[in-house]
Amino acid sequence: MKIAILGRGKTGSKVAELCSEKNISHTVFHSQNPLTESALKEHDVLIAFVPGQVMLDYLPLILKNPLPVVSGATGVDFPDTLDTSLKEAQMPWIQGHNFSLGMTIVKKLFDVMNKAPILFEDQWQATIHEIHHTQKLDAPSGTALRWGEWFGHDCNITSERVGDIVGDHAFTFEGPYETISIQHTAKDRRLFASGALWAAQLSGRITAGFHWFEHLATKELGL
Ligand SMILES: NC(=O)c1ccc[n+]([C@@H]2O[C@H](COP(=O)([O-])OP(=O)(O)OC[C@H]3O[C@@H](n4cnc5c(N)ncnc54)[C@H](OP(=O)(O)O)[C@@H]3O)[C@@H](O)[C@H]2O)c1
Structure with missing residues (x-):
């Protein structure tokens, strides 16, 4: 699995750290190295920890180059049509308010x-x-x-x-x-990074469309 990580801030940097420790191939994208069409094509899954408006701005590009998405962007209302667009593009999107499994x-x-x-x-x-x-x-x-x-x-x-x-x-x-x-x-932003990686591994096994992380986690953990 090759992961594109969007954001190298407080949380994205922890995702990259965990990937390095687990020998998971990854590339980090940020404001000086933005996501591009070719970059998306070279990766199997996208994990994004960027401000909500940035995620919204990237939406058209991501939908044009479908791959599973794990997004932690908060403070944003995604369009009502997102689920339909994702299903049309055949891509799963896992959105987390909080990537803590706890x-x-x-x-x-x-x-x-x-x-x-x-x-x-x-x-x-x-x-x-x-x-x-x-x-x-x-x-x-x-x-x-x-x-x-x-x-x-x-x-x-x-x-x-x-x-x-x-x-x-x-x-x-x-x-x-x-x-x-x-x-x-x-206690540590690694909590969110490890939850996002857990979701990225799950993303290959779920249906296309919009999923809340907490619903998937509850189901997967058998709670
Ligand atoms: N759901 C969860 O569990 C969870 C947990 C933690 C955080 N969050 C959310 O995740 C988001 C990021 O949080 P954070 O604390 O990691 O923020 P942060 O430290 O401010 O990092 C934001 C990152 O976004 C990048 N960025 C900004 N504009 C960009 C653009 N146009 N293209 C590409 N990259 C861009 C920045 O790039 P530069 O480094 O180049 O400036 C930076 O690396 C927030 O919405 C936060 O609320 C969610």
Whole structure:
């Protein structure tokens, strides 16, 4: 498998590091060495960690030169037609809000909690607080928004931008006599890089079209 890595920043550089360690053939593309038609033709899969708008700008080129895509770009709304275009081009696209495989466990925790109606009686207050590094462009994070959806009830989401924090998410459900907390801390960007590589290996076995990483991971891990 030959991987084209788009982005050599905080996360893309970790994907390249892991590829080197695992002897996976790869080429790194960035603003000074942009993706081209011929570059796409020479690779088997694309892993992209670039800002959302950059990913949108590359979309026409990628659809013209189909290959499986693993994308971590956040803070972007892809066109509604993307799934249809991908199916026409016969290419799978795996999009991750968060490439942590551990997030699938968090999803299960929310599923269990949502089955306990007693928790949703009066006087319970839910909050999600997320903390990321100061260069993160979007707020709240895609992960915090997803946790809010998974919870499915009123929930106040707050964001904080501090130093080089990789990604902290805390859900607190405060009742009159007890508190339930769910906390996820990403300690190293290698977490996202290894999840993206895992997805790249999976991309050859899935159908064409748009897939969310968390759905595929939940299915593959049998959760
Ligand atoms: N889903 C997840 O699990 C996850 C995890 C982490 C990050 N992310 C997301 O991934 C994205 C990147 O994050 P990051 O922290 O790695 O960002 P970053 O450190 O700012 O790196 C961004 C990279 O994009 C490249 N780039 C910018 N414009 C480009 C262009 N026109 N053509 C080619 N490359 C271009 C930059 O190239 P230069 O080096 O040449 O400037 C840089 O290498 C963000 O949207 C972030 O939110 C997602």
